[in-house]
Amino acid sequence: xxxVQKHIPxxxxxxxxxxxxxxSAPGAVLIDATLGMGGHAEAFLTRFPSITLVGLDRDTDAxxxxxxxxxxxxDRTHLVHTxxxxxxxxxxxxxxxxxxGILFDLGVSSMQLDEVERGFSYSQDAPLDxxxxxxxxxxxxxxxxxxxxxxxRRIFYEYGEEKLAPRYASKIVQRRVVEPLxxxxxxxxxxxxxTPAAVQRSGHPAKRVFQALRIEVNQELSVLERAIPAAxxxxxxxxxxxVLAYQSLEDRIVKRVLAARSKSTAPAGxxxxxxEHRPEFxxxxxxxxxxxxxxxxxxxxxxxxxxxxxxxxxxxA
Ligand SMILES: C[S@@+](CC[C@H](N)C(=O)[O-])C[C@H]1O[C@@H](n2cnc3c(N)ncnc32)[C@H](O)[C@@H]1O
Numbered sequence: 001x002x003x004v005q006k007h008i009p010x011x012x013x014x015x016x017x018x019x020x021x022x023x024s025a026p027g028a029v030l031i032d033a034t035l036g037m038g039g040h041a042e043a044f045l046t047r048f049p050s051i052t053l054v055g056l057d058r059d060t061d062a063x064x065x066x067x068x069x070x071x072x073x074x075d076r077t078h079l080v081h082t083x084x085x086x087x088x089x090x091x092x093x094x095x096x097x098x099x100x101g102i103l104f105d106l107g108v109s110s111m112q113l114d115e116v117e118r119g120f121s122y123s124q125d126a127p128l129d130x131x132x133x134x135x136x137x138x139x140x141x142x143x144x145x146x147x148x149x150x151x152x153r154r155i156f157y158e159y160g161e162e163k164l165a166p167r168y169a170s171k172i173v174q175r176r177v178v179e180p181l182x183x184x185x186x187x188x189x190x191x192x193x194x195t196p197a198a199v200q201r202s203g204h205p206a207k208r209v210f211q212a213l214r215i216e217v218n219q220e221l222s223v224l225e226r227a228i229p230a231a232x233x234x235x236x237x238x239x240x241x242x243v244l245a246y247q248s249l250e251d252r253i254v255k256r257v258l259a260a261r262s263k264s265t266a267p268a269g270x271x272x273x274x275x276e277h278r279p280e281f282x283x284x285x286x287x288x289x290x291x292x293x294x295x296x297x298x299x300x301x302x303x304x305x306x307x308x309x310x311x312x313x314x315x316x317a
């Protein structure tokens with residue numbers, strides 16, 4: 001089976017259900033900010049025959065796969081190679097003012113994980129690449145060769161939440177003097193040798209270091225920090241956003257932005273809430289919604305997912 005055939009879009013029915021009410025108006029525009037293999041996109045275009053879809057991905061391979069899959073809907077799709085914090089520029093280029101719905105299905109796709117040579121997986125030997133956009137400059141190899149020990153320590157702490165960050169950073173710097181780290185097997189070897197036997201790890205010892213490198217290579221968190229507010233600004237009143245996050249660092253960013261924009265701005269003690277203080281957004285689910293047991297049973301990728309959703313209530317100047 002190919003990656004496309006075996007891929008099941010995460011929480012598909014739930015995303016259709018949450019975004020659906022915003023997509024019924026003729027000409028409604030949906031942004032799929034993380035097109036991937038076009039699984040969610042195909043389902044939305046099929047279920048809502050009058051929408052136009054703007055699909056973004058930073059991965060040219062993903063765009064080629066999604067482009068072929070969505071060819072039957074070519075008259076209602078615009079597929080764009082870009083990083084998703086460029087949503088305002090993409091809409092301006094297409095002459096689109098506001099949109100009815102936005103979907104973010106964050107992280108790497110199963111196709112990217114399946115392509116061993118792209119180096120996303122610690123469990124298979126591959127070049128230390130990890131670029132979602134194969135045309136970009138920074139690779140994991142470059143980071144391991146060029147970052148100072150303190151910079152490595154910082155990214156392992158911040159992006160991997162790795163307690164052994166100082167130890168791993170120091171061992172990497174010692175090792176790279178002897179030989180450049182170019183393959184994931186070499187990095188695994190350094191990490192495994194540096195992990196004290198007494199330290200109990202959940203999962204592979206290098207899991208967090210790989211996560212940290214991937215986040216740094218793709219600047220995932222800083223891009224998301226810019227993208228979520230820009231996406232919220234692009235929604236029409238009544239428009240809806242759904243975000244599927246797979247790790248807590250990303251979910252925290254989404255949670256913080258949505259919470260701030262769904263709060264009343266009325267000063268404390270005011271007896272009534274004036275219209276200009278009403279929240280800009282209403283949250284559509286309480287907290288972060290987890291995948292159902294049925295969803296997890298058919299799709300193991302849904303296990304860590306945290307879904308958040310909101311509807312725009314009014315425009316704030
Ligand atoms: C989990 S997959 C999406 C799968 C898709 N929903 C489907 O059903 O096929 C995430 C996709 O988002 C892309 N991506 C991740 N971060 C991105 C960013 N900052 N800008 C644009 N695309 C990004 C990845 O390249 C990947 O193809």
